[in-house]
Amino acid sequence: MRHLVSVLVQDNPGVLQRIAGLIARRGFNIESLAVGRTHQPGLSRISLVVSGDDAVLEQVEKQLNRLIEVIKVTDHAEPHVERELALVKVSIAGMEERLEVKDIAEAFRARIVDVARKSIIFELTGDSTKVNNFVEALRPYGLLEVMRTGAVGMSRGEQVLKVREKKAV
């Protein structure tokens, strides 16, 4: 089962290595990992997509919580927003293809961010399924490059990830 997990961390040097190392060492399967600063100085937020059953997920959360620099871990089981950004470069053979590809992009609400004689780069935002579907729709035309950020997410409503007592070591 696929889980989106958000992790609030102290923005210290090496914290990403610590988290990536833990995941590799404990043999957890992750689909993606995205990281960025938050609005609060010194705090970063990481989104992980983990696959595994409930027992695996419980261990992922508990092991992440053991890291001193991890402040809070949440599995987004509750209603939440999930988004991923992708850049997709497609090869274009002729005018007809160009129009077809543009039609597909429009259906997915992807934006054109670069146009060249033989290629187009699209920018797409959506959940991971939407990105998958967009990439597959363009595959027959010749994918040159695909770059995805990995999923990021947050809970809907007032629920937030913040600094407070976590459940210990």
Added chain:
Amino acid sequence: MNGAAAILKALEMQGVDLIFGHPGGTIMPTYDALYDSPIRHVLVRHEQAGVHAATAYARASGRVGVCMATSGPGALNLVTGLQDALMDSTPVVALTGNVPQALIGTDAFQEADVVGITQPVTKHNIQVRNVNDIPRIIAEAFYIASTGRPGPVLIDFPKDVQQAEFTGTFDVEVDLPGYKPTYKGHPRQIERALEALQKAEKPILMVGGGAQNAAQEIMVFAEKSGIPVIPTLMGLGAFPGTHPQCLGMPGMHGSVAANRAIHHADTILAIGLRFDDRVTGKVSRFAPNAHTIIHVDIDPAEIGKLIKTAIPVVGDAKWVAAELAKGAKKLNISKWLGQLEDWKTKHPFAWKPKPHLQSQEVIQAFWEATRGKAVVTSGVGQHQMFAAQFYKFDAPRSWINSGGLGTMGVGLPFAIGAALARPGELVIDFDGDGSFQMTLQELATLKKLDLNVKIVILNNGFLGMVRQWQDLFHARRYSEVYLADSNPDFAKLAEAYGIKGITLSDKAKLHETVKEVLAHPGPVLLEARVYHEEGVFPMIPSGGAAEDMIIENPRETVAGD
């Protein structure tokens, strides 16, 4: 004051009075400051011994052990010892030098990515980049190492940080928003645990290394409730080995009574242990009749990691055991106790006497002669298991071995650390000829300190535990385990370091030799030349369960002596 002096002052403020270390290029500013510091330094002959000694110091005293090394090779020699301390949850602070910040990442002389390399072998690690952060980072390191589930913390000091002028303050606060260990177990969970035990027909209490701090509380709880107690290898001494309620240690080389008790128990209360595979055997067949497992641990990640837990209690062993003791009532389990007593009487740890001197009788003789009052260390292998089986530990913090990592060679450095932690007490290192040779350079440290450490090498001329497995599971193909043709004369080796060396091979002289060893002031090395093909039994083969227990050596009837 420079950074180096600030390091030592901050250590002093943490109550540090002893550092085990070895100097080198990038840590030299701190060694220079040490020259004027009241902190005592023990010069080990290899950094690995320094971290092991600090580990034993911590385990024997309950305080934080401190070790120090230079950059690159010095720091990398700590890696094994850090993982050892991590797996056996021991509070250690390791200080390492590093190349100046301007050279970091340039493959400078004696440079290594020590923070990167030691990340998975420490509870936490950090490189100091600003000299004024020294007091805060040191305070945090000691706090992290010694609280919650204890563990090793490494602090890396680039040389320029040690040399820079310190203009900061020592008045620092520890503020770690991501680190709040839970000490007090949830009262409702403790109530549920007590209720479950009241209902149990076949309850047992298992205590691990986490219970070493809770021996008093566990005793009160155990005696009030009458529950049978099984201390794990790391828990030996947390409940007295000679107590009538003690069933001995469980697991691969545990007692018949302990393993059968676990197999038949309907309710297990586990305090401060992590269900290591050497305790459980095959997890799916562990404790098949236990409908209720109550797991008390300060590390929530240990609860449910391997064993399904009905009643989790996150909290400190001492605190939770005290609460359990308050609510304990006498359990009505006389039939169960009768069964356990029967197994205990029928199958004590025992050995089949042979004409040769035997490891088991040597350990037993030392136990009798010291009335169980020594602090005991060991290397890793057969001799370690024999020590755990035949030296009955009655006091907490009296048995210091490498349980989780199984690090050969810890015996002598552990003994040095333990002796410094417990001045005036006798320390015995039961060692193997294989294990001992991994760190024997520390005879020099021992000689210099003139500690009351008795090294007892149970020399069977083999890497005995590996040989035993080859015997049982590899058709007696003894691949690369023979040492006897090239072992040194251990007594002469000791004499070369100026330490009294004694050799014993005559069974009849065992007791007088033990007396002689104990009577000699200061360090002694006794080489006991023991039967070379002894096996450790009972044994549950790796991946097996209690039902697969081999109680006696199957070779004894076939091969004889």
